[in-house]
Amino acid sequence: MDGLLINTEDTYTLTLNEILAQYGKGPLTWDLKIRLQGLPGAKAGQIVIDHYQLPLTVEEYEKLNLEIQSKKWSECGFLPGAMELLQYLHSKGIPIALCTSSTNLKYEQKTSHLKESFKLFDVIITGDDPRIPPGKGKPFPDIWQVGLKELNKKFSSQIKPEECLVFEDGVAGVRAGITFGSYVIWVPHPEAHEFLGNKEEILGGQGTSLYSLEELDKAKLGL
Structure with a gap:
């Protein structure tokens, strides 16, 4: 669904960059992004935490992610074709x-x-x-x-x-x-x-x- 049917992968990038900026990290680059695509949320979250050495647990990261993302999902639409x-x-x-x-x-x-x-x-x-x-x-x-x-x-x-x-x-x-x-x-x-x-x-x-x-x-x- 994400990035194949609807343009939510771009939303994921924007919201993750907001979180990273709060900790003086980022922005997210595509060499890491491709490792996150399609993974279950907790697994992707752990990779982000480890890569950027964020002072967060997976649960804290997912909660913060959810808060930011939930304000943006209504903006997504279908990709070409x-x-x-x-x-x-x-x-x-x-x-x-x-x-x-x-x-x-x-x-x-x-x-x-x-x-x-x-x-x-x-x-x-x-x-x-x-x-x-x-x-x-x-x-x-x-x-x-x-x-x-x-x-x-x-x-x-x-x-x-x-x-x-x-x-x-x-x-x-x-x-x-x-x-x-x-x-x-x-x-x-x-x-x-x-x-x-x-x-x-x-x-x-x-x-x-x-x-x-x-x-x-x-x-x-x-x-």
Whole structure:
């Protein structure tokens, strides 16, 4: 969701920079940013605390983050090509699951003003879903496994991971999708590309990288 469908990754950067400035640190740079994308909040928070040596516990950091972020989520919107893709998949009757590391609270805050559009998803799984064991967020594949299980239940189908497309923007999510066994469509933030190294090596022949969802060749993917 974040950075792939809606522009909340930019909001994360702005709010984190506010916190860092309070302690005379920062700003956040993309070499660290790419390590945080797609991770569960507590895991990402610990990386930030350790990297910048902040005098905060993970709980204190998350509380401060929540206070600042909650004032900004209503400003977020869809990234280029995202809304069009959702509408297209829905119109074709292709099952769609949203699997986000965001907690249910953050999901609601980020999407409350976009709720009608998010109804296009058949299944929504958030990072605090009790079926995802502690410590098994992305880059582990558990969230995708739960999402597919729910899709199969809803459609009385037997879709296999290798029949799925996983759309991601962050390295952790890409690794989760690959381990899950799906073909991955990787759309990094425009400013992240130069810090990602060899994208083809990360994908290992199990996906492709785009600069925008607007570049997606639906026919080539059998959509």
